[in-house]
Amino acid sequence: MAGTEAAADMTGPEQTDADPRKALREAIMRGPTYRLAHEDVELLAEDDLRPLRLQLELLKPERELRKQGITSTIVVFGSARVVSREKAQAGLADLDARKAAGQSDPLQVQELASARRQLAHARYYEEARRFAQLVSAHFQQEGRRDFVVVTGGGPGIMEAANRGAFEAGAHSIGLNITLPHEQQPNPFISPELAFRFRYFALRKMHFLLRARALVAFPGGYGTLDELFEVLTLVQTGKMARIPIVLFSNEFWSRVVDFDYLVEEGFISAEDVGLFTRVDSAEDIITALDTFYHGMPPGPEEAQG
Numbered sequence: 001m002a003g004t005e006a007a008a009d010m011t012g013p014e015q016t017d018a019d020p021r022k023a024l025r026e027a028i029m030r031g032p033t034y035r036l037a038h039e040d041v042e043l044l045a046e047d048d049l050r051p052l053r054l055q056l057e058l059l060k061p062e063r064e065l066r067k068q069g070i071t072s073t074i075v076v077f078g079s080a081r082v083v084s085r086e087k088a089q090a091g092l093a094d095l096d097a098r099k100a101a102g103q104s105d106p107l108q109v110q111e112l113a114s115a116r117r118q119l120a121h122a123r124y125y126e127e128a129r130r131f132a133q134l135v136s137a138h139f140q141q142e143g144r145r146d147f148v149v150v151t152g153g154g155p156g157i158m159e160a161a162n163r164g165a166f167e168a169g170a171h172s173i174g175l176n177i178t179l180p181h182e183q184q185p186n187p188f189i190s191p192e193l194a195f196r197f198r199y200f201a202l203r204k205m206h207f208l209l210r211a212r213a214l215v216a217f218p219g220g221y222g223t224l225d226e227l228f229e230v231l232t233l234v235q236t237g238k239m240a241r242i243p244i245v246l247f248s249n250e251f252w253s254r255v256v257d258f259d260y261l262v263e264e265g266f267i268s269a270e271d272v273g274l275f276t277r278v279d280s281a282e283d284i285i286t287a288l289d290t291f292y293h294g295m296p297p298g299p300e301e302a303q304g
Helices: 002-011 020-030 047-067 085-100 108-139 157-167 200-209 221-235 249-255 258-263 281-292
Strands: 073-077 148-151 172-177 194-197 211-216 244-247 275-278
Touching: 047 194, 047 200, 073 108, 073 157, 073 221, 085 108, 108 148, 108 157, 108 244, 108 281, 148 157, 157 172, 172 200, 194 200, 200 211, 200 221, 211 221, 211 281, 221 244, 244 249, 244 281, 249 275, 275 281
Parallel strands: 073 148, 073 211, 148 172, 172 194, 211 244, 244 275
Antiparallel strands: none
């Protein structure tokens, strides 16, 4: 009898904040095993949960892109190291001013050469920006979401393409990725279309799910990787053919000797026809018009 009354006292309305049972219960509820599985961030980070993380990275952007009515995209690849003309000019002017003031150092010659090269490369930034303006203004009218520019969301050519769409009053997509040295999204991506990925594989998949054209500006390892993956997918029939446009005939002719690959039998002559090389934003538009006969793909094609 006395024991029953004592137990009632521990759980009844007379229970106090100092009640040891209350403290124990709260400790249990705060523990990691008591969390709902989908709220357990530490669990989701475990190696065993990698398949689920991959699925989430597939589903999250896909759901939002459908919600925003994105039917088709144009992928723009290129170097993150290219800067705008105004930024390149400012950098060169600063170095010239230091030289004129007698503030020289052993690295100045190299710095000046690098600055002049960066100014020359700024042409790529401006052409990517202008192309994105042209294609976005043409295909995103009266609520249409065709040929929406999509980039890796970072600086350089990516920024230029997102900026061009932004300046045209159009939407554009940025697919950023976590890196050891964190890459920040450029400020010209449409906020509702800015995504961040952990896995390169899922990011690449989203680049191509709605892609109806690919434009590759000069770039390094990342650009080459992304370009040749698409060429391989089209060459092997794993992906429907789309216009693949390489900007700057001079750059791509020196970086990859496609004719040599044909001569040595490593690719067929038809494989060289999978892409087009151009030297202006207008030439890119012409290549797209030629491929699609002036018409964007319909929603059924874009979602196929």
